[in-house]
Every structure is written in structure tokens, then in C-alpha cells.
């Protein structure tokens with residue numbers, strides 16, 4: 779998703795749960811995943827190029843880091859790890875076909891975006907789940923507005939260019955991706971709330 783959308787969704791899901799300084803660190807860590815250093819050779823950060831299992835493993839790894847950091851002095855690294863974690867879960871809905879699979883499961887009568895279940899086990903484990911492949915250089919040209927149509931004309935349908943739901947320009951399915959990403963961000967917070975001791979939880983939320 780585009781950086782301002784990551785920020786907006788994070789604030790919507792977590793704004794009430796963290797202190798302002800914690801939220802700012804979480805937002806900065808989320809944003810940093812989309813810097814060039816986080817784009818090259820890091821498909822798992824964004825669920826690009828069918829890195830489904832690696833993306834899931836990365837989420838678990840960052841969750842483990844949140845917990846380990848909270849058991850050590852200081853709290854910054856816990857917020858940074860959580861910011862990285864939620865970037866990846868948010869990208870899951872805009873870079874894989876999860877939304878399409880969920881809509882297909884309701885064929886004919888799609889419920890409203892607010893009804894989407896972001897963690898349907900049968901869809902997450904489906905053989906049909908895949909993400910957009912990045913075909914260079916065409917997928918890079920996609921990001922240059924006046925070359926977008928040219929690159930789409932040449933890109934295959936399983937490309938990032940065709941599959942992404944990164945912004946409202948992608949149409950109605952973007953609203954489902956956005957709703958799912960916000961719910962999943964809250965869900966990841968709830969998982970930690972259950973796992974952490976009250977002392978660790980207070981340290982984490984900083985309020």
C-alpha cells in the first residue's frame with residue numbers, strides 16, 4: 779500500500795491504544811519498510827513475488843522480537859518490531875489475492891467491505907493464495923504515472939502492476955483490502971495483549 783495509507787490505517791487501528799511517542803516510532807518503522815533498502819531483496823516485508831511463507835515467518839519473527847524486547851531494558855525496539863510486523867500484515871491484503879478469494883467465497887452477493895474476515899484459515903491456507911510477481915523493468919515503469927498504461931499493456935496478469943490493491947485507484951476491491959488490513963492490525967495488537975504480562979503490556983502501550 780502507499781505510505782500515507784499505511785499511516786492512516788495504523789492510526790485508525792492503534793491510535794487509541796498507544797502513547798503518541800510510541801505511535802510515532804511504530805509509524806516510522808512501518809514507513810521504513812517501503813524505503814529502497816526495504817524493497818530490494820525483501821519480498822517477505824511486502825508479500826511480493828509469492829513470498830507467502832516467508833512473509834508469514836517474518837510476521838512471527840517480528841512478534842517474537844516484540845516479546846523479547848519487552849523482556850529486556852528499553853522499549854524502542856519493541857515498537858520498531860511491531861511497526862515492521864504491521865507493515866507486512868497490511869501489505870498481505872493489497873499484494874495477495876486474499877480479497878479476491880474472499881469475494882469469490884461470497885459469489886453473487888458480496889457483503890460490505892466492513893464484513894471482511896481478515897484471518898479466514900481456509901483462505902490463508904488455500905493453494906490458490908498467491909501474490910503479485912514483480913517483473914522488472916515493467917513493474918518499475920508502472921510507478922511512473924504516464925508510463926502506467928504502457929507497462930500494464932505488457933505485464934502479465936499475475937504481476938504486481940495488475941494485482942496490487944495499493945490505492946483507491948484500484949477500484950472497489952481496495953476498500954476490502956483496506957478494511958481487512960485495519961482489522962488485522964487490531965488483531966495483531968490483540969494477540970500481543972493476550973500474550974504479554976500486564977507489566978509488559980503497560981510498557982508496550984506506554985499509557
Ligand SMILES: [Zn+2]
Nearest residue numbers: 779812824869
Ligand atoms: Zn510494503
